[in-house]
Amino acid sequence: ILNVEQSPQSLHVQEGDSTNFTCSFPSSNFYALHWYRWETAKSPEALFVMTLNGDEKKKGRISATLNTKEGYSYLYIKGSQPEDSATYLCAFNSSSASKIIFGSGTRLSIRP
């Protein structure tokens, strides 16, 4: 079974603070690394899908980096806001027609 690990499992951050969390994945047979945000009572939605070593992607205050050689990705949130409260999931796949395996997620809570 492919192993995708996320840390920390949960995080409580003061509004306005910046934060980051980690996803580690197999460094062999890499095709893509995904980040999703899952808000309560909604469907998970894609933030980023990254395919190249060294990729950095940004969407507003959220950014992500990718290191495929060592098998990790970081997600950064700058100036956390209450609407950032969600579970952040990363997922790995080894080819376009292969299964996509998720980590257990990081649950982020923002304190006003």
Added chain:
Amino acid sequence: DVKVTQSSRYLVKRTGEKVFLECVQDMDHENMFWYRQDPGLGLRLIYFSYDVKMKEKGDIPEGYSVSREKKERFSLILESASTNQTSMYLCASSFISGTGELFFGEGSRLTVL
């Protein structure tokens, strides 16, 4: 607007019943997936399909089967529901080419009594 639709948001079934969870997508995606989500365990893959009538086991296929007779529809079947199958079930789909970004349904919360 892209859409993945799951047939039931909430179901309550009895042990031993046969349960069908339906998923339909309108994006002409080749890949379709069924996951279950349990607290502390994240999303675990049950089955996936990359083409009509094709299926591949995920990490936890025991007690489940699937059917993909049409490209837009992927059904998850619990032949004889058990209490340990009480969970949130999520369907997702994606193109076989490109980034592989997943589009999710809203989930089906199944309780087996």
